[in-house]
Amino acid sequence: MVREPILGHMIDEELDRELRPRRMKDMVGQREVAARIEIAVDAARKRQEVLGHILFDGPPGLGKTTFATVIPRDLGVPFQIASGAALKAPKDLVPYLTNAEEGSVLFIDEIHRMPKAVEEFLYPAMEDFRIDITLGEGINARTINMPLKPFTLIGATTRTGLLSAPLRDRFIMREHLEFYTVAELAEIVRRNASKLQVEITDEAADEIASRSRGTPRLANNRLRWVRDYTTSRADGRITLDVARAALEMQGIDALGLDNQDRKYLETIIRVFDGGPVGVEAVAHTINTAVDTLTDEVEPFLLRSELVIRTPRGRCVTTAGYNHLGIQPPPPANRERAKKKNATPEADDNQPSLF
Numbered sequence: 001m002v003r004e005p006i007l008g009h010m011i012d013e014e015l016d017r018e019l020r021p022r023r024m025k026d027m028v029g030q031r032e033v034a035a036r037i038e039i040a041v042d043a044a045r046k047r048q049e050v051l052g053h054i055l056f057d058g059p060p061g062l063g064k065t066t067f068a069t070v071i072p073r074d075l076g077v078p079f080q081i082a083s084g085a086a087l088k089a090p091k092d093l094v095p096y097l098t099n100a101e102e103g104s105v106l107f108i109d110e111i112h113r114m115p116k117a118v119e120e121f122l123y124p125a126m127e128d129f130r131i132d133i134t135l136g137e138g139i140n141a142r143t144i145n146m147p148l149k150p151f152t153l154i155g156a157t158t159r160t161g162l163l164s165a166p167l168r169d170r171f172i173m174r175e176h177l178e179f180y181t182v183a184e185l186a187e188i189v190r191r192n193a194s195k196l197q198v199e200i201t202d203e204a205a206d207e208i209a210s211r212s213r214g215t216p217r218l219a220n221n222r223l224r225w226v227r228d229y230t231t232s233r234a235d236g237r238i239t240l241d242v243a244r245a246a247l248e249m250q251g252i253d254a255l256g257l258d259n260q261d262r263k264y265l266e267t268i269i270r271v272f273d274g275g276p277v278g279v280e281a282v283a284h285t286i287n288t289a290v291d292t293l294t295d296e297v298e299p300f301l302l303r304s305e306l307v308i309r310t311p312r313g314r315c316v317t318t319a320g321y322n323h324l325g326i327q328p329p330p331p332a333n334r335e336r337a338k339k340k341n342a343t344p345e346a347d348d349n350q351p352s353l354f
């Protein structure tokens with residue numbers, strides 16, 4: 001039996017129902033991760049045991065939620081969805097845990113945002129399927145153990161580094177999701193164009209894919225925009241020219257960088273002489289949250305080697321300069337910039353200069 005979540009956010013809003021794959025076999029890419037999960041799911045089903053807890057990590061939009069929702073569907077068990085940010089105190093977690101049916105899945109998105117007290121409350125629930133509830137206060141306080149039905153916890157995080165070791169260690173499987181290849185994204189674009197009932201040429205699908213920064217969520221967003229553009233400005237069929245014109249109108253360049261990505265690179269070059277510079281200083285200068293830069297902007301720029309991270313901070317590479325069409329400074333100037341900008345705050349964990 002497949003049941004939609006009984007608690008948590010409205011599934012329609014959260015799950016992008018139209019385009020999100022519903023079964024593992026409908027997912028594209030992440031073959032190694034999918035193969036390991038399929039083995040674990042198959043073994044749990046054959047032994048009629050509860051699947052072990054799984055943690056997914058990786059940048060936003062790569063399929064963590066998708067994995068977390070296809071697994072219970074493939075297993076045929078109910079699932080609930082919670083968000084780490086909304087679990088402010090242990091009592092917020094209690095209804096999810098007591099409602100969890102035997103073998104069901106509880107998915108906690110952004111699990112790194114749970115406060116320490118909630119995390120600690122979760123340990124016995126994950127390990128021994130029980131919770132410890134304290135009743136009363138002061139000398140009258142007593143703790144009762146409440147047994148839970150064995151369930152599977154699936155956690156998702158953009159920052160494994162922020163999870164405490166005891167929480168991380170309680171996950172039996174830890175899977176890291178990587179950026180997708182252009183061919184994989186093109187396949188997603190073609191499949192979703194067909195779901196959205198819009199005709200698309202192979203070249204146009206490749207173009208949208210290559211401008212999607214390795215991220216299925218961006219490929220879907222770009223496809224939706226190109227579809228709107230083609231309905232309004234063209235004949236409803238997505239061709240290479242239409243796709244390019246639509247994406248250029250949104251400021252998405254040939255590598256898939258958007259205005260924010262370019263602003264980040266330009267700021268490091270213009271204000272900080274190409275770096276090294278701490279991420280906080282860049283975030284303050286362009287008036288953006290540090291988390292947005294570290295979670296959404298930097299992973300792809302680092303992977304594309306347009307930026308590198310050094311112990312003294314971020315530096316734009318020669319490829320980064322070239323991408324923006326800016327002449328890289330001679331090595332002597334870069335050495336000077338290194339000395340000028342080098343401060344302890346270049347380390348991510350240090351407080352800001354400003």
Ligand code: ADP
Nearest residue numbers: 016019020028060061062063064065066216217
């Ligand atoms: P995350 O939870 O990592 O932020 P999601 O699972 O919400 O990412 O994925 C964002 C969107 O990208 C989904 O709605 C889905 O349509 C699409 N998507 C993600 N992974 C895949 C995949 N492997 N195959 C096809 N589409 C995918």
